[in-house]
Amino acid sequence: MNADRTIVFARSRDGRTTQQFASRIRIAGHQAVIGDCDLDPAEFVDSACRLWRRWQQLLPDDRCGQLVSEVGLVCDQDRTRPYAIAHANGAILDGDDRYFAASARPATVSWADLPAEATLVLGPSATLALVDFVLDGIPGVLDRSDWPFASNLVIEDTALSPYPPQIGGNSAPIRINPEHLACDGCDDGAFMLLQRSERWQRPVNALYNVRRRNLAISCDGGHRRSGDAMVVIDTLTAETEPTLARSRWLATWHLDQPMSRRWGGERLGLAIETGCVLQSITAAVGAPRPACICDPIEGEIYGTAPSLALARSAITTSMVPP
């Protein structure tokens, strides 16, 4: 694959200042040259700060520290794509802002005040984080009966990414199952060279699962909303190394009701029976959407994942002091 791609963007974490990035990568086969970029990302500074401030008005104060906005442009030889993205610790914030009340300060709800009938749901980023963690925790070749995922949960290893600067790669997706945990058979050089626009010195998945690309997760059987009230885990941050044993997580969440959404008033500590929590998924409650894991080691990992309903008994919760 040959490519000549320029990426420029401005990224803000506080609505005032930005990180401005401009990069050009030229690929010929398995060789890349990064340099000679002559575009200036300054034109995106105001847009990035505006996007940050728009979401700041809709997020509670204690989540604004996690808010990241990015506005930029990806120029390939044959087309130019502008893009804008905002996320809070990996939870992609998109067109849903109409549901959050734009009052003086966003309304929050305490975990203790949740409706008893509220369905527990993993949002896209939480689903992606948990599936990625479970895959990394698989200790070896498994029998089908020990596979830690429901049979209708489709997990694909793909060269695609919902993050525009990363879209690249030229080999087909591969379904991950007990027989194929990674795409060992493919040599996707373009994926490896195009996935890390800011971190070209370290290949994606630099550590142990070196053949893993991005994850595209879906659920056979369509999707439907589950009940009037859903408590949606937006993000999951692992507090342990990948394992199929019980694992500890930090979570952010919101309450989703038909005509309104309210942010969770506190972070949650979760204990999850990792090896079995995703074995009993029956259906998705939302279509696959862009998702991101803010991994403390690898950095940002993008993919797509649906929202999944869980039994409330599948997790144990505790409050995390502010």
Added chain:
Amino acid sequence: MPIRRSHEIGHALTIDLVAPGGQPAVRTTCFQAWREELPSGAVRTSTALPPRSWSAPEVPPPAGGEADRACRLLVEFAAGLGASAALRYSRLVSRRHVTDAEEMWQSREVNVFALTGRIGLANGRFISLGWSGFGDGFDRMIEGPMRRRVAWIARSAAAAAPMEAGAGPAVLDPQSTALVVHEAVGHFSEAAVDASVDLRHRLGCRLAADGFDVFDDPSLPGAARYQVDDEGTEAIGPTRVLADGVIIQQLHSRRSAAAAASLPTANARAAQITLPPIPRLSNLVMPAGTSSQDSLLEMMGSGLMVHHLSHGFSRGIEMEARIVLAERVEGGRLTGRFVSGGRVTERVDVLTRARSRGDCSELNPNALCGKHGQILYDVGTIAPALLLSSLRISA
């Protein structure tokens, strides 16, 4: 006037190999980039030569890697394992330059490798491989004690019984000690990435028994080798982190040091030029003691000899690691009864239960360290074997 300017020129080599049967897939990346931090807090980064107005040193890119030799050695290494494996060899050679508003340009070389991936065992399980450090790493990949040790661990782990949860005395071999010291002492002694987070309350905390000192030193022939860190602070000698088991000094960047009313310790490190330098370890050193490994086993009597740990992880006051291979000890003798699986789950003061140190320190071949989205291949740890009165293990 900018707070700091930096630029880098170099190349990266990556070779993937699936064995047996696969062909090496070679990728090369040549790069140049600059970064500028402005007083407003803005950061500008571009992959280009630095602007002429910077008067930056003009240097040619460092010499290219030996891709053909690396391919050959990787194939030989995989064949020598006697097991299936998905491996990646990475090599990075570059030259970094940094200056701030007050000082001249400082330069340093980056010359590191990593050999990572997963090895399939005869029992269907996997173990991970994580070697890294200074230079090309070729000396480790050729037939020799290091390659034989990996093959031995793979064979032994394949025949091992499952580890049971519990707590009991243990002897850690130097690699296992290094991982525990890195997670328990090293990360706990780093200043926070966000300089506004004050961790000075950690000073004075006891992390190890009396008589245990730990240093950080980038000038040693360890995994990290630099005279100036990525902010341009000169390394003037070892930083004593732990004295008599108590934290007496944190590892700082300039920003974290200023916030803590302390001095920088030349520990500001960035995985690459586009990323911010943050407080990181360089080479962490626990000096050797006086006991041979046999006498450590004698002192323990019955317990566990931990041969190999992986996937070290720490957060706050807790740390953990996977047990890849351990061996039952009875009557002060190794029994040949191997166990594997389970996790060491401890607090960062686990070394307060250290009873004695081995008489020989070794450089941990795994110098990989990921933090805040930045993976460094050259975070060294030099440590001896260690006798612990108790080690807590989860299934």
